[in-house]
Amino acid sequence: MVWEWSKGHKRWPEEQTYQYKDREVRQVYMVTVQQKDREPEEQAEVPKDFELDPREGPEDREDETQEVALDPEDPGRTVKVGASLSVHVKTVLIALLRNYKDVFAWSHEDMLGVDPKVISHHLSTNPEFRPVVQKRRLFNPERSVAIKKEVEKLFRGSIREVKYPEWVANVVLVKKKNKQWRMCVDFTDLNKACPKDSFPLPRIDQLVDATAGHELLSFMDAYSGYNQIRMNKADEEKTSFTTDQGLYCYKVMPFGLKNAGATYQRLVNRMFARQIGKNMEVYVDDID
Numbered sequence: 001m002v003w004e005w006s007k008g009h010k011r012w013p014e015e016q017t018y019q020y021k022d023r024e025v026r027q028v029y030m031v032t033v034q035q036k037d038r039e040p041e042e043q044a045e046v047p048k049d050f051e052l053d054p055r056e057g058p059e060d061r062e063d064e065t066q067e068v069a070l071d072p073e074d075p076g077r078t079v080k081v082g083a084s085l086s087v088h089v090k091t092v093l094i095a096l097l098r099n100y101k102d103v104f105a106w107s108h109e110d111m112l113g114v115d116p117k118v119i120s121h122h123l124s125t126n127p128e129f130r131p132v133v134q135k136r137r138l139f140n141p142e143r144s145v146a147i148k149k150e151v152e153k154l155f156r157g158s159i160r161e162v163k164y165p166e167w168v169a170n171v172v173l174v175k176k177k178n179k180q181w182r183m184c185v186d187f188t189d190l191n192k193a194c195p196k197d198s199f200p201l202p203r204i205d206q207l208v209d210a211t212a213g214h215e216l217l218s219f220m221d222a223y224s225g226y227n228q229i230r231m232n233k234a235d236e237e238k239t240s241f242t243t244d245q246g247l248y249c250y251k252v253m254p255f256g257l258k259n260a261g262a263t264y265q266r267l268v269n270r271m272f273a274r275q276i277g278k279n280m281e282v283y284v285d286d287i288d
Helices: 022-042 087-099 141-154 188-192 204-211 233-239 260-271
Strands: 065-071 074-082 159-161 169-175 181-185 241-243 246-250
Touching: 065 087, 074 087, 141 169, 141 181, 141 241, 169 188, 233 246
Parallel strands: 169 241
Antiparallel strands: 065 074, 159 246, 169 181, 241 246
Protein backbone atom coordinates (compact mmCIF):
# COMPACT_ATOMS: atom_id res chain seq x y z
CA MET A 1 0.00 0.00 0.00
CA VAL A 2 1.24 3.50 -0.87
CA TRP A 3 -0.16 6.73 0.62
CA GLU A 4 -0.10 9.68 -1.73
CA TRP A 5 -0.90 13.29 -1.00
CA SER A 6 -3.31 14.58 -3.67
CA LYS A 7 -4.95 17.93 -4.10
CA GLY A 8 -8.65 17.82 -5.03
CA HIS A 9 -9.27 15.01 -7.51
CA LYS A 10 -5.97 15.44 -9.30
CA ARG A 11 -2.82 13.65 -8.25
CA TRP A 12 0.19 15.90 -7.76
CA PRO A 13 3.22 15.39 -9.98
CA GLU A 14 5.44 12.50 -8.93
CA GLU A 15 8.20 14.74 -7.55
CA GLN A 16 5.66 16.49 -5.26
CA THR A 17 4.07 13.28 -4.00
CA TYR A 18 4.76 12.28 -0.37
CA GLN A 19 4.80 8.50 -0.22
CA TYR A 20 4.71 6.48 2.98
CA LYS A 21 5.33 2.80 2.59
CA ASP A 22 3.95 0.13 4.94
CA ARG A 23 7.37 -0.61 6.42
CA GLU A 24 8.00 3.03 7.37
CA VAL A 25 4.55 3.46 8.85
CA ARG A 26 4.96 0.30 10.89
CA GLN A 27 8.29 1.55 12.29
CA VAL A 28 6.76 4.86 13.34
CA TYR A 29 3.86 3.02 14.99
CA MET A 30 6.17 0.67 16.93
CA VAL A 31 8.30 3.56 18.20
CA THR A 32 5.18 5.40 19.36
CA VAL A 33 3.87 2.34 21.21
CA GLN A 34 7.24 1.80 22.93
CA GLN A 35 7.36 5.44 24.08
CA LYS A 36 3.86 5.18 25.53
CA ASP A 37 4.83 2.02 27.39
CA ARG A 38 7.78 3.81 28.98
CA GLU A 39 5.91 6.98 29.97
CA PRO A 40 4.73 5.77 33.42
CA GLU A 41 8.34 4.88 34.34
CA GLU A 42 10.01 7.98 32.96
CA GLN A 43 7.55 10.64 34.05
CA ALA A 44 7.12 11.68 37.67
CA GLU A 45 3.66 11.54 39.14
CA VAL A 46 1.91 14.87 38.68
CA PRO A 47 -0.62 15.80 41.36
CA LYS A 48 -4.11 16.21 39.98
CA ASP A 49 -4.99 19.02 42.38
CA PHE A 50 -3.23 22.33 41.92
CA GLU A 51 -1.85 24.11 44.97
CA LEU A 52 -4.62 26.12 46.60
CA ASP A 53 -3.09 27.04 49.90
CA PRO A 54 0.53 27.93 50.77
CA ARG A 55 0.22 26.65 54.34
CA GLU A 56 1.44 23.24 53.21
CA GLY A 57 4.87 23.23 51.61
CA PRO A 58 6.89 20.40 50.07
CA GLU A 59 8.08 17.84 52.57
CA ASP A 60 11.80 17.90 53.32
CA ARG A 61 13.82 14.80 52.65
CA GLU A 62 14.72 13.13 55.93
CA ASP A 63 18.33 12.57 54.88
CA GLU A 64 18.83 16.32 54.25
CA THR A 65 17.37 17.81 57.42
CA GLN A 66 17.36 17.19 61.15
CA GLU A 67 14.43 18.07 63.38
CA VAL A 68 15.35 20.09 66.47
CA ALA A 69 13.13 20.97 69.44
CA LEU A 70 13.43 24.63 70.40
CA ASP A 71 11.52 24.46 73.68
CA PRO A 72 12.34 21.57 76.08
CA GLU A 73 9.01 22.16 77.83
CA ASP A 74 7.10 21.75 74.56
CA PRO A 75 8.64 19.06 72.31
CA GLY A 76 6.13 19.86 69.57
CA ARG A 77 7.80 23.18 68.80
CA THR A 78 10.44 22.08 66.33
CA VAL A 79 12.42 23.40 63.39
CA LYS A 80 14.53 21.63 60.80
CA VAL A 81 18.22 22.33 60.20
CA GLY A 82 20.53 20.94 57.56
CA ALA A 83 21.90 17.55 58.50
CA SER A 84 25.09 18.21 56.51
CA LEU A 85 26.09 21.28 58.54
CA SER A 86 29.32 21.11 60.48
CA VAL A 87 29.05 20.48 64.22
CA HIS A 88 30.19 24.02 65.04
CA VAL A 89 27.77 25.75 62.67
CA LYS A 90 24.88 23.51 63.73
CA THR A 91 25.54 24.20 67.43
CA VAL A 92 25.65 27.98 66.91
CA LEU A 93 22.54 27.95 64.72
CA ILE A 94 20.46 25.88 67.16
CA ALA A 95 21.52 28.11 70.05
CA LEU A 96 20.45 31.18 68.06
CA LEU A 97 17.05 29.69 67.20
CA ARG A 98 16.39 28.66 70.79
CA ASN A 99 17.33 32.11 72.02
CA TYR A 100 14.71 33.68 69.74
CA LYS A 101 12.05 30.96 69.91
CA ASP A 102 9.48 33.55 71.03
CA VAL A 103 9.40 35.12 67.55
CA PHE A 104 7.94 31.97 65.99
CA ALA A 105 4.19 31.45 65.65
CA TRP A 106 3.13 27.96 66.64
CA SER A 107 -0.65 28.39 66.46
CA HIS A 108 -3.31 30.81 65.22
CA GLU A 109 -3.46 32.34 68.70
CA ASP A 110 0.22 33.33 68.42
CA MET A 111 -0.42 35.46 65.34
CA LEU A 112 -1.25 39.00 66.41
CA GLY A 113 -1.68 40.13 62.83
CA VAL A 114 -0.56 43.22 60.95
CA ASP A 115 -1.92 46.59 61.98
CA PRO A 116 -4.48 47.72 59.36
CA LYS A 117 -2.77 51.11 59.41
CA VAL A 118 0.21 49.39 57.79
CA ILE A 119 -1.73 47.42 55.19
CA SER A 120 -5.08 45.76 54.57
CA HIS A 121 -6.53 43.92 51.61
CA HIS A 122 -9.06 45.79 49.48
CA LEU A 123 -11.39 44.30 46.88
CA SER A 124 -11.92 46.79 44.08
CA THR A 125 -14.91 44.96 42.62
CA ASN A 126 -16.20 46.20 39.30
CA PRO A 127 -19.74 47.55 39.87
CA GLU A 128 -20.75 46.23 36.43
CA PHE A 129 -20.52 42.67 37.78
CA ARG A 130 -23.57 41.41 39.60
CA PRO A 131 -22.92 39.58 42.91
CA VAL A 132 -23.07 35.81 42.64
CA VAL A 133 -24.49 33.34 45.16
CA GLN A 134 -23.12 29.95 44.22
CA LYS A 135 -25.41 26.95 44.40
CA ARG A 136 -24.65 25.07 47.57
CA ARG A 137 -22.62 21.90 47.18
CA LEU A 138 -23.23 18.73 49.18
CA PHE A 139 -20.44 16.74 50.84
CA ASN A 140 -20.20 13.22 52.17
CA PRO A 141 -19.91 12.67 55.97
CA GLU A 142 -16.10 12.46 55.94
CA ARG A 143 -15.71 15.80 54.18
CA SER A 144 -18.42 17.42 56.28
CA VAL A 145 -16.49 16.55 59.45
CA ALA A 146 -13.30 18.03 57.96
CA ILE A 147 -15.14 21.25 57.06
CA LYS A 148 -16.61 21.53 60.56
CA LYS A 149 -13.16 21.17 62.17
CA GLU A 150 -11.65 23.81 59.88
CA VAL A 151 -14.50 26.25 60.54
CA GLU A 152 -14.07 25.79 64.30
CA LYS A 153 -10.36 26.52 63.96
CA LEU A 154 -10.89 29.61 61.79
CA PHE A 155 -13.65 30.90 64.05
CA ARG A 156 -11.05 31.64 66.74
CA GLY A 157 -10.15 34.84 64.97
CA SER A 158 -10.07 34.54 61.20
CA ILE A 159 -13.78 34.42 60.30
CA ARG A 160 -17.11 35.63 61.63
CA GLU A 161 -20.75 34.83 61.01
CA VAL A 162 -22.60 36.92 58.45
CA LYS A 163 -26.23 37.50 57.46
CA TYR A 164 -27.69 38.34 54.04
CA PRO A 165 -24.38 38.49 52.09
CA GLU A 166 -24.55 39.40 48.41
CA TRP A 167 -21.57 37.24 47.46
CA VAL A 168 -21.57 33.60 48.61
CA ALA A 169 -18.99 30.97 47.60
CA ASN A 170 -18.65 27.25 48.25
CA VAL A 171 -15.81 25.56 50.05
CA VAL A 172 -13.51 23.14 48.24
CA LEU A 173 -11.68 20.23 49.85
CA VAL A 174 -8.30 19.04 48.59
CA LYS A 175 -6.52 15.92 49.80
CA LYS A 176 -3.11 16.69 51.29
CA LYS A 177 -0.06 14.44 51.20
CA ASN A 178 -0.73 13.31 54.76
CA LYS A 179 -4.21 12.14 53.69
CA GLN A 180 -5.86 14.97 55.61
CA TRP A 181 -8.28 17.43 54.04
CA ARG A 182 -7.44 21.04 53.25
CA MET A 183 -10.36 23.44 53.01
CA CYS A 184 -10.29 26.30 50.52
CA VAL A 185 -12.95 28.66 49.22
CA ASP A 186 -14.00 28.89 45.57
CA PHE A 187 -13.61 32.61 44.88
CA THR A 188 -13.88 32.13 41.09
CA ASP A 189 -16.87 34.44 40.65
CA LEU A 190 -15.56 37.13 43.00
CA ASN A 191 -12.15 37.11 41.29
CA LYS A 192 -13.77 37.76 37.91
CA ALA A 193 -15.21 40.99 39.29
CA CYS A 194 -11.85 42.23 40.62
CA PRO A 195 -9.25 43.93 38.40
CA LYS A 196 -5.74 42.56 38.50
CA ASP A 197 -3.23 44.22 40.82
CA SER A 198 -0.11 44.61 38.69
CA PHE A 199 2.28 44.96 41.62
CA PRO A 200 5.45 43.17 40.41
CA LEU A 201 6.50 39.88 41.98
CA PRO A 202 10.22 39.02 42.09
CA ARG A 203 11.64 36.92 39.28
CA ILE A 204 12.64 33.46 40.45
CA ASP A 205 15.83 33.35 38.34
CA GLN A 206 17.04 36.62 39.85
CA LEU A 207 16.36 35.37 43.38
CA VAL A 208 18.38 32.22 42.70
CA ASP A 209 21.27 34.25 41.31
CA ALA A 210 21.16 36.54 44.36
CA THR A 211 21.75 33.62 46.72
CA ALA A 212 24.92 32.49 44.92
CA GLY A 213 28.17 32.95 46.80
CA HIS A 214 26.71 32.92 50.31
CA GLU A 215 28.12 30.47 52.83
CA LEU A 216 24.77 29.58 54.42
CA LEU A 217 21.21 29.68 53.13
CA SER A 218 18.15 29.61 55.41
CA PHE A 219 14.55 29.07 54.32
CA MET A 220 11.60 30.32 56.32
CA ASP A 221 7.95 29.92 55.42
CA ALA A 222 5.51 32.36 57.03
CA TYR A 223 2.95 30.42 59.09
CA SER A 224 -0.47 31.26 57.62
CA GLY A 225 1.10 34.52 56.54
CA TYR A 226 -1.86 35.58 54.43
CA ASN A 227 -4.13 35.39 57.47
CA GLN A 228 -2.06 38.01 59.28
CA ILE A 229 -3.29 40.74 56.93
CA ARG A 230 -6.72 42.12 57.73
CA MET A 231 -9.43 42.47 55.15
CA ASN A 232 -10.75 45.94 54.51
CA LYS A 233 -13.82 46.18 56.74
CA ALA A 234 -16.12 47.13 53.86
CA ASP A 235 -14.97 44.10 51.83
CA GLU A 236 -15.23 41.39 54.48
CA GLU A 237 -18.71 40.18 53.54
CA LYS A 238 -17.70 39.75 49.90
CA THR A 239 -15.59 36.78 51.03
CA SER A 240 -18.64 34.97 52.45
CA PHE A 241 -18.84 31.20 52.10
CA THR A 242 -21.42 28.59 53.03
CA THR A 243 -21.10 25.38 55.06
CA ASP A 244 -23.41 23.07 56.97
CA GLN A 245 -22.72 25.20 60.05
CA GLY A 246 -23.86 28.46 58.45
CA LEU A 247 -22.60 31.50 56.55
CA TYR A 248 -19.22 33.02 57.36
CA CYS A 249 -16.91 35.68 55.98
CA TYR A 250 -13.21 36.33 56.44
CA LYS A 251 -11.89 39.06 58.72
CA VAL A 252 -8.39 38.33 57.45
CA MET A 253 -7.09 37.95 53.91
CA PRO A 254 -7.74 34.38 52.72
CA PHE A 255 -5.69 32.56 50.14
CA GLY A 256 -7.47 32.21 46.81
CA LEU A 257 -8.34 35.86 46.25
CA LYS A 258 -7.08 37.23 42.96
CA ASN A 259 -4.63 39.81 44.30
CA ALA A 260 -3.71 38.24 47.65
CA GLY A 261 -0.17 37.47 46.50
CA ALA A 262 0.42 41.05 45.35
CA THR A 263 -0.83 42.43 48.66
CA TYR A 264 1.45 40.14 50.62
CA GLN A 265 4.46 40.96 48.44
CA ARG A 266 3.78 44.65 48.93
CA LEU A 267 3.83 44.09 52.71
CA VAL A 268 7.07 42.08 52.87
CA ASN A 269 8.83 44.52 50.55
CA ARG A 270 7.94 47.28 52.99
CA MET A 271 8.86 45.27 56.09
CA PHE A 272 12.25 44.08 54.85
CA ALA A 273 13.24 47.03 52.68
CA ARG A 274 16.65 47.34 54.39
CA GLN A 275 17.43 43.61 54.17
CA ILE A 276 16.18 42.63 50.70
CA GLY A 277 19.11 42.41 48.29
CA LYS A 278 21.60 42.51 51.15
CA ASN A 279 21.10 39.46 53.37
CA MET A 280 17.53 38.45 52.48
CA GLU A 281 15.36 37.60 49.48
CA VAL A 282 11.58 37.29 49.71
CA TYR A 283 9.07 35.77 47.35
CA VAL A 284 5.58 36.27 48.79
CA ASP A 285 5.63 34.18 52.01
CA ASP A 286 8.94 32.37 51.31
CA ILE A 287 11.86 34.07 53.00
CA ASP A 288 15.48 33.12 52.14
